[in-house]
Amino acid sequence: MIRVGRPERHSISEKWLRGAARPPLLTPVSSMRSFWGLMRAYWFSERWVEAWTLTLVIALVTALSSKADVWFTVAAAELATSIAFFHNAANTTPIKTVLTNAGLLVLLVVLKDLVIAGVRNLVSKTLHRKWRGWLDGRFNESLLDTNHTHFHAQHGSSGNAAPDNIDQRVQESIKAMTGGAIGLAMGVLGVFTSLYFVGGELLRNSVEVKGLEFLGSYGSAILALLAIAIYVPFNTWIAVKLGRMLEWLNVRMQQAEGNYRGELITFLRRSFHVAASQGENVQKTVHSQRYADIDRTWARLNVVNTGYASFELIYNFIGAKIVAYGPGLVPFIYNGLDLKGYLTASEQVNALISKCSWFIHVMPEIATLRANSQRVIELAQAIENVQHPQEFYSLTGRSEFRYDRQNPVFGLTIQKLELAHGGEDATPFLSAANLRFRRGEWTFLKGESGCGKTSLIKAINGLWPYGRGTIVFPEGVESFYAAQEVKLQQVSLKQLVCLPASEHDHTDAQVASALHRAGLGDFIGHMADESREGMSWDQVLSGGQKQKLVVARIVLQQPGLLFLDEATGALDPEAKIAFHQAIKDNCPDVTVISIMHEAVPPRSLSGAEFYHSIVAIADGVATKKPLAPSLPVELTTILEHPRPVEERWLRFPRRMRQK
Known part of the structure; x- marks a missing residue:
């Protein structure tokens, strides 16, 4: 049932009845037809105070987490040094020193991974919930307007295709996209705060390196940063290439999953008709065909994911055991650094590599983010396209009502x-x-x-x-x-x-x-x-x-x-x-x-x-x-329910039999 013609509700007919004038295309999702438009819409909406407050809290907690990385590297180096010099004659309280350093390291781990990380996780999930809810409201408002946008958006034809699985885009794609975007932003912020705090600590503790005397006391820090600058970007480039494959496969997987789910929903709505026509075998064939597409795409996705996981394991090992400890080895060999300084610097380089490698670690999630944002953007564009239905339909046929x-x-x-x-x-x-x-x-x-x-x-x-x-x-x-x-x-x-x-x-x-x-x-x-x-x-x-x-x-x-x-x-x-x-x-x-x-x-x-x-x-x-002119009701009844001639004749009123 559809109701039109109520002026205060501005139905589709009311809009068309106003004549040739067309208002500017403006819907609640008008600003979301590009990636960056979609990403920033919430922060420039009527709920900007809520958005920026949560974002600021996340930024401050992320900065604190990066500062805690510095404390952690120093404590880890202190513990390693106390163990290395456990039997040194100058160490009069070896057990106490080791236990004290170990306890301090545990406290830092609790502070960093339980308190700081827990607070950031809770605030980020709150931001995720708020952002997703706001986007869900905007898309529902756009689809369920008096223009019947939800109806027109599903009736594209060749050359103007309708978006598939609108329900999946509004529910799953928005949820995954908002979560992925927040995670990505926190990772980028973590890279910069780590460069500031951990990189600054490297510079403060830097020493001269033999053969690089022209760099002065910044030699060891520059050598370490150079190793990071070569190792991380090259492997990030490889991760991006793999990520693009993952993005394409993720889009295909979402389409296949959506089609299968849509068929299941349709089947459940017509369950009685399938049972009445004994069409279960046909329905099983349809389900098998839909799932076969999921299975093929899933198999290819598993191959790429497995390859990426292996690449990431090798990358992590080389980064943590070779690249992190390599730059400080030269000044350590030539006595520019003592063991404690060498271990501290190496742990700090490892922390920087870990932070700067965040893009590599989450490239599959970034690929999923791009896939989900693409589907949400396509829906926003489809909503915008049908705001003037006749102009929309005129692209694929004659629509001159x-x-x-x-x-x-x-x-x-x-x-x-x-x-x-x-x-x-x-x-x-x-x-x-x-x-x-x-x-x-x-x-x-x-x-x-x-x-x-x-x-x-x-x-x-x-x-x-x-x-x-x-x-x-x-x-x-x-x-x-x-x-x-x-x-x-x-x-x-x-x-x-x-x-x-x-x-x-x-x-x-x-x-x-x-x-x-x-x-x-x-x-x-x-x-x-x-x-x-x-x-x-x-x-x-x-x-x-x-x-x-x-x-x-x-x-x-x-x-x-x-x-x-x-x-x-x-x-x-x-x-x-x-x-x-x-x-x-x-x-x-x-x-x-x-x-x-x-x-x-x-x-x-x-x-x-x-x-x-x-x-x-x-x-x-x-x-x-x-x-x-209708026949009398008695005659119509008899004609609709024929009986033997004699019985039908006797059922006629006397006045009609006389006629």
């Missing part, structure tokens, strides 16, 4: 309407030269299956993409579109009846009255419940009851223009009559355009016609004519 308003006395008018499929040269499958629906007129839309009945109603409501023509709505009249299949959201029964308005817009008494008039009076006592006996209302209500729920909405909302797209398909003949009678009694001036499978429209129990006219679609042309 014009929507206007007129005095409500003249009702609804359709002029020179042609509906087609995508493609500039597509032949129209339905045309309507001139259709006029007066205020209070009920029209029955008739035609063979597939002739375009539903497409016509969609086009009137701005939900058909391709074609041309003019649709003129009555000014100030609210429209209500009731589709054949009713899907209920996970909200209270009262909210379901009040849709699309809020449950606060109507009193309990009004909603209860609407439920009673629709034939759902048994549920009045459960209006505040979101479920019943552990099941949602979508599971509790039968197909017929859901369509009665639509009647309750109509009775409550009192629309002036009503579109019924096979909205009585799940009702028996008596319930169909009650459905129409409820609308007739409670919405006396409503204009109704209805699609039904019946050969003739239903009539009231007294034999009075509900409908005044018929729009017949034949050979791709829609024509409207008054409803033909």
